[in-house]
Amino acid sequence: MKTSIATVSLSGDLSDKLEAIAKAGFDGVEIFENDFLIFDESPREVGRMVRDLGMEITLFQPFRDFEGMPEPLRSRTFDRAERKFDLMQEMGTDLVLVCSNVSPAALGGLDRAAADFHDLGERAARRGLRVGYEALAWGRHIHDHRDAWEIVRRADHPNIGLILDSFHTLSRKIDVNSIRSIPKEKIFIIQLADAPLIDMDLLYWSRHFRNMPGEGDLPVLDFMKAVAATGYDGYLSLEIFNDQFRGGSASAIAVDGRRSLIYLGDQVKRQQPESALPVPAMPPRAKVEGIAFIEFTADEDEAAALEALFASLGFHKAARHKSKRVTVFRQGAINLVVNTERKGFASASYAVHGTSAYAAGLMVDDARAALQRAVALGAERFEQALDAGEIEMPAVRGVGGGVLYFLDRQSELGRIWEIEFDAIDDDSASRPAGLQSIDHMAQTMKYEELLTWLLFYTALVEAEKTPMVDIVDPSGIVRSQVVENVQGSLRITMNGAENRNTLAGRFIAETFGSGIQHLAFRTDDIFATAAALAANGFVPLAISPNYYDDLEARFGLEAEFAERLKANNILYDRDEAGEYFQLYSPTYGEGLFFEIVERRGYRGYGAANAIFRIAALRKHLRPAGLPRP
């Protein structure tokens, strides 16, 4: 599959952009005129830079306000085109994108536009160049690819073709099936972009909010399936106008971009196996049975404190690693691993982030296939030296530089606890509290990283995103996005902090990076669990009594039931599907905390309760600015 991206999609100057694009593995690049105009090198030099990086220039763009001009503007427009043709020949590209005219001077009429394109095609042919016509969603006369295609068809010139851009077609909700009958050789290139659904002016939406296929809400896959049905096998080229991407890391955005195209191609190939799109073969998205373990890194003192907390939550010390300072705490299907090694990656993570949950293990259908897919999608493989008797566990780098491991039941990985660990008898007095499994894992990150990890997870494993919700923190907004599978066996909540004053923002600042901020454990009986926890000496996060008065009124709860919730500091939510109960621990260290939930049919995450939980958790933070104890 040939991949390309428009330089406008990334931050930096042209040479920074080109380097990031090449490094991410793209085959081609669209040179956006402004990126060239503000750059000091000659067109010839730009062409050389692109080719030295092993890429080609897929097209030069945009050429604006061309078709339908009255004289004398028409002649001037053709002169302007000749100047750009000179430039293209120096750069070494044969394709220019002409976007539909937005000028008030433009005259309508498909035949007039077709005649203009025929003439332009003659001029282009003399130089061996090609012209692709794209309908902008806000074009003055032409704003629908069906009209643009009709103009190209009537222009009837081999050097004139159509450029389809998913944003322009999908933002206007134009039926994508109209693409299927276009001859593939008349489609000169495909531009791709997604966008979140926001009700706003089309031009503004397009210029500021586009994102990578799969990151937004537009049916880009349907668009791409229609394109593939024509037999199209050329470049897929990203054109992403996005304010945040322009200010972000060019290399990170480029990696996301290439991942989005590979994932899109993969979906097309699976749903339309007969399509000609040359997509790299890779295993399907991994099926996740659950989160098999979470691994913490800590020093000896903090490990002891964590251990005491785990004991109060009803975990028992279950196994010790045969050769490493690694202990497993278990309850139900939950494995919490504490690593106090002084060498290796756990130790390096501790040095950077302090006590933290730096790794997670997913139980999947085929761990090695999951790794293969992750690598095909451009994920960074994680490997470290093994001791004798250790099993190699497939892994990639995840959020905040942490590690995401893959286990399965079909290989020895499913017996990791028996193979690498010795079972131990726990001598503590704590009793199980009915915690069954990890309901969800909450990862906190900067807002700019949300789309990256959303795409990472959804491209890699069988899981989908749910709509973004705003969480109100007394010090700002945190955006929350969920990735979950239909079975509910994988639930990841990602919180994107916009500033460092929110609880989430502080977590990132204090632990020097993104990571797992909390784990939610599932119980089948929240009240029995609360009683068992109390017997173990667990002190829950205290919730304001005012919350319970409001709750009683809001849901029409029985006074006795509301009183019971209040007595146990349990938060409550309800929707059409059922009821939800939440109980929290205070924060540990720099903002790490635990949650216990019971779901009675409910599928959400208690977003309405977040403000109460955050306000309560904040009381446990040490004042900002004080050094770590």
Ligand SMILES: O=C(O)c1ccc(O)c(O)c1
């Ligand atoms: O916003 C624009 O003007 C613009 C220009 C060129 C394109 O290919 C496009 O999709 C949009």
Ligand SMILES: [Mg+2]
């Ligand atoms: Mg475009």
